[in-house]
Amino acid sequence: MTNVLSFARRSARPDGGLGALLAAFAHHRRRPGDAFWLKENAELLGILAATGRRLPDLQLAVYQPFHEGVEEQIAFHPQYYRMLLGLTLSLETLGFPGDKGRRLAEWIAAQGWIDSEVNDLQRAETRHLLALAGVEVDQPGLEARLLQFMSRPATFALPNPRAAYDLLHAIFYLTGYGRRPMELPAKARESLLHLGCLAHLEQNGDLLAEVLIALAYCNEPLPPLWLAMVLAERAEFRILPEECRDSADAYHNFLVNQWLLITIGDTAFCETFPAGPMRFSLNRSPISPMREWAQALQNMGEGRRADWARMRAACQGRVSETAMRVADAGAAGSPGFETFFAVFAREAGPAPAARNRVAG
Template identity: 40%
Template sequence: MSNVIQLTFPARSQGRAARRAALLDRFARERRSQEDVFWLKENAEVLNILESTGQTLASGDLPDGALAPYADIYETLDKRLGFFPQYYRFYLSLALDLEALGMAGEKAAAMVHWARAEGLAEAELSDLQRAEARRLMLRRGIDPSGGCDESQALTARLMRFISRPATFMVPNKKAAYELTHIAFYLSEYGRKSVQLPQPAKESLNFAGTLAYLDLNADLLAEICVAMRYVGMTPPDTWEDWLSRETNGFTVDAWEGAMAHDGYHEFLVSNWAMATAGREEVFRQAVPEGRVAFHAAPRPIGPLRRMSQCLLEMDAARSVDWTRMEAPICEALADDAAIAHLDRAARACADFETFFAGFARAGLVAPQQRALA
């Protein structure tokens, strides 16, 4: 039986660099076995966030010895890649980020060349995964796309996907996460200037509005990072709320099997704070041994009740927010939810346009025509 052991560790008892070192140690050694694919996922994520925000040995954000928990795994990454080529993106990410963070060695270049020679990226069906493979391999000067024309065509398809704001006016978490990752890859995690067309910027604005209405800190954090990486500034309303949620996390000692927890939200929320230049980055002290990450309790956001209200209105619903505001607020029937909706509307750059798509009022007429 798993249970949380509440231990009190004042954050100031661990220095900033020491907290990051402890965090890496717990991910590398304590939470999961290195043979578990979720170990690959978790460690690739935490290393990538530290690397993309410049928290390295050279910067002083990581103390000497912080990467020691990865020394043995680094030495075997090339062999593991050869035996588990289906996980090549994880292994390339680990090698590239460890070296960027300050690990001595040059394995990443050889691994990238091997992956290119084996055509591993050619096994990808998804443009998103092709884009990730391209971004990883380009860190060692290799484009696996097959040529300039193919690479440009891939970029064009990604741009076409993110430049359809209507996709992001209705709840679709899968599409929203794909949107953020496309922004990450095209901008090379903020290192490359990307001129997004206005429709793509609207997509990020609308996706963020939905995430905020849903009180989904995990998704909203990624959207805020993506916006900053492409030269946009997220609304203060979003980042202030994320700041409170990030500070509300606890890192608890954990006994028993590793269960699903809030590690990803913890990581990406701190990533968003670091990218925004906020002070509250990885402030929680990290206990010894296995740890779990828990967000503070939060209410259910108004998004679902808004959708339910519009669905039940059927033909009576309208694309006009000024007409729909009153019945939606009546359906919410909760002052806190209504206030949150008001904050969301004020933060959105074009809430009227967003709501016109969210209302889906235009779907009624085509259905009627089809039945005529």
């Protein structure tokens, strides 16, 4: 691979105002204990815990009501056991006193909740969380099945949020969020690069940041083009001192952006956060370059070909200057772009034969 940078991971520098951020997530964004509250707080605390830091008791004290009542919550809402366990383990990793995480993990393992999961990714998350608490569970063949799923690059060259999430989180769980870096098989690495090409073409900084984190967890170099895009986005966030009335703000984009900064050894979570409610804003184009390209290619019908140079010439008048500029940058700086585009173009071929229906 050419034109890439490799970053050594080191501890982030000291925070600023993190207590206000924790208080906003704990008290001011969602109703404590509901599914949205669990999701947002699990993501925030999970990211902080994955970086290996510890927080002052005063900052963590906002979670005392949750920690005191987690046994009752998990008994009444066992369907949320992964989020509840993850939150508890993250809190205690960050320095909250107690060993409830270990005791909850032992109870979950004894209850056999891992066998209630419908897919391998959920089983992998459960195994990861239990292992963090020192509880080992046997899941024969799990890693091999995840690697098989990850090793189909064509899956990740097309817009598919579910597949993208599963690929990235499979890497997070298998590496223990970077605690056990792994070497990706060649096809799985190609899958991750395809997903990065797609995220860049879409100008999706949230997804691209997670791709970069996954690459870092596998000791892979980070493409400068992708890194520059995500680092530039950090200046675009606006943290507003107002209530978030729905789940559509940019909190997740912000958290993942900060997570990447910590992963590459940069300073993160150093904003001056307002006291009280917070809403995260990020201006995004309503139509992405990726969508423009997909529409242009689809409208070409039988003229579609799995060839970037030919399709660039054919689509020059069909997409905006911005979409062309982003694609050109991707072709120059996204590793594996041409093999990605060969799938993304969906070269026209014979349609599936219609099945004859017999009236009866």
